Amino acid sequence: MTAGVLTEPTEPVTGRWIAALSTAVLGFWIVVVTPIQVLLPLQIERIDAGGKETSLAWVTAAAAVASILAAPVTGALSDRTTSRLGRRRPWIIGGALVAAVALAVQSAQATVLGVALCWVIAQAAQNTLFSGLSAMVPDRVPVAQRGLVSAFLGLATPVGLVLGVLLVTQVVSGQTAGYLLLAGLLLVCTVPFVLSTPDEPLPAAEAEPFVLKRFLAGFKIDLRKYPDFGWAAVSRLAIQLANSIATLYLLYFLRDDVKLDDPAGGVFVLTIIYTAGILLTSVVAGRLSDRSGKRKVFVITSSCVIALAMLVLAIGHNWVAAMVAAGILGLGYGVYAAIDNALITQVLPVAKERAKDLGVINIANTASQAFAPLVAGAVIALVSSYTVLYLIAGVIALAGAVLVRPIKGVR
Numbered sequence: 001m002t003a004g005v006l007t008e009p010t011e012p013v014t015g016r017w018i019a020a021l022s023t024a025v026l027g028f029w030i031v032v033v034t035p036i037q038v039l040l041p042l043q044i045e046r047i048d049a050g051g052k053e054t055s056l057a058w059v060t061a062a063a064a065v066a067s068i069l070a071a072p073v074t075g076a077l078s079d080r081t082t083s084r085l086g087r088r089r090p091w092i093i094g095g096a097l098v099a100a101v102a103l104a105v106q107s108a109q110a111t112v113l114g115v116a117l118c119w120v121i122a123q124a125a126q127n128t129l130f131s132g133l134s135a136m137v138p139d140r141v142p143v144a145q146r147g148l149v150s151a152f153l154g155l156a157t158p159v160g161l162v163l164g165v166l167l168v169t170q171v172v173s174g175q176t177a178g179y180l181l182l183a184g185l186l187l188v189c190t191v192p193f194v195l196s197t198p199d200e201p202l203p204a205a206e207a208e209p210f211v212l213k214r215f216l217a218g219f220k221i222d223l224r225k226y227p228d229f230g231w232a233a234v235s236r237l238a239i240q241l242a243n244s245i246a247t248l249y250l251l252y253f254l255r256d257d258v259k260l261d262d263p264a265g266g267v268f269v270l271t272i273i274y275t276a277g278i279l280l281t282s283v284v285a286g287r288l289s290d291r292s293g294k295r296k297v298f299v300i301t302s303s304c305v306i307a308l309a310m311l312v313l314a315i316g317h318n319w320v321a322a323m324v325a326a327g328i329l330g331l332g333y334g335v336y337a338a339i340d341n342a343l344i345t346q347v348l349p350v351a352k353e354r355a356k357d358l359g360v361i362n363i364a365n366t367a368s369q370a371f372a373p374l375v376a377g378a379v380i381a382l383v384s385s386y387t388v389l390y391l392i393a394g395v396i397a398l399a400g401a402v403l404v405r406p407i408k409g410v411r
Contacts, residue, residue: 035182037161047112150338218356241396295410
């Protein structure tokens with residue numbers, strides 16, 4: 001049993017398992033990205049129309065800070081969990097339930113503070129759920145299959161965004177119905193994976209006694225000993241920050257700069273185009289990476305393509321340019337999402353602490369959500385220029401390409 005828990009997996013996972021995990025990750029992304037893209041901006045605009053940009057920035061930043069704390073802490077706790085349900089399932093179940101309740105309560109909020117509190121709890125719970133789901137990959141997927149699995153998991157982000165935006169703009173109407181529908185979908189997507197996948201518990205003999213000082217010390221990772229881990233983390237932070245900046249104020253960009261009559265509908269159209277680009281590249285890139293054994297060249301190339309999309313947004317403030325940029329961004333991000341996750345699982349320091357280390361490196365995702373509103377909000381407040389904003393995002397994406405090059409343990 002210990003070997004199955006703490007050693008590198010060698011038995012390939014089945015298509016059914018990949019589908020179940022992908023569906024659970026899809027549920028996670030639906031409730032993360034849909035509120036940020038549509039429900040939160042509209043809800044905050046109704047509450048504080050004059051200061052909507054600043055209010056949205058502070059709400060998303062506060063929630064991102066909560067996510068930064070939740071992911072590694074709950075990941076570390078799941079690494080030590082000896083429950084008969086397994087190490088990951090208790091945290092997946094708990095995170096899904098708390099997030100669903102928080103979203104339901106958020107639907108009734110009429111103040112910025114109320115929205116912020118609910119979204120902070122929801123984001124913390126969502127990242128608790130995700131820390132368990134993401135740890136399942138190094139727990140159960142062989143290295144030679146991780147590019148393919150990561151590609152399917154990467155598809156969950158844009159598909160979740162398309163599905164979520166479609167549901168809250170075209171299928172149901174109103175703030176309350178939108179949040180309640182997302183809460184229900186999260187549970188529907190997560191439960192099948194929890195019920196169908198095996199999750200071996202950590203043997204009691206392998207569990208370390210909980211000592212707070214030792215537990216906190218475990219979050220300090222020696223980057224001199226594991227430099228690849230550090231380079232992968234900062235590279236991910238840069239690329240995800242660029243992507244977050246590009247999408248955070250998209251609705252406001254279409255409304256205030258492009259002067260689109262239906263900005264919410266515009267967001268949906270751009271999301272469809274973005275998703276089509278990802279579908280074209282993600283699985284193909286994952287297969288090619290697995291066959292070649294190379295990861296870095298795919299991440300570097302995709303980061304440059306993402307930077308190109310930012311340049312198009314910066315110089316073309318019209319609907320056609322926005323559609324072209326969405327397509328380019330999808331092509332680049334499809335490759336990036338497929339390969340970066342596989343690369344990350346190959347630079348984790350210690351097998352016994354996979355969920356904690358993934359939680360630490362996934363801080364790059366949540367930190368990007370914290371920094372993006374601060375960067376974007378500051379740029380809009382100081383110079384009121386989406387050109388400057390998207391040029392900054394492009395430079396950050398290129399920095400991500402440069403930062404992945406020093407990684408030596410992965411080709």
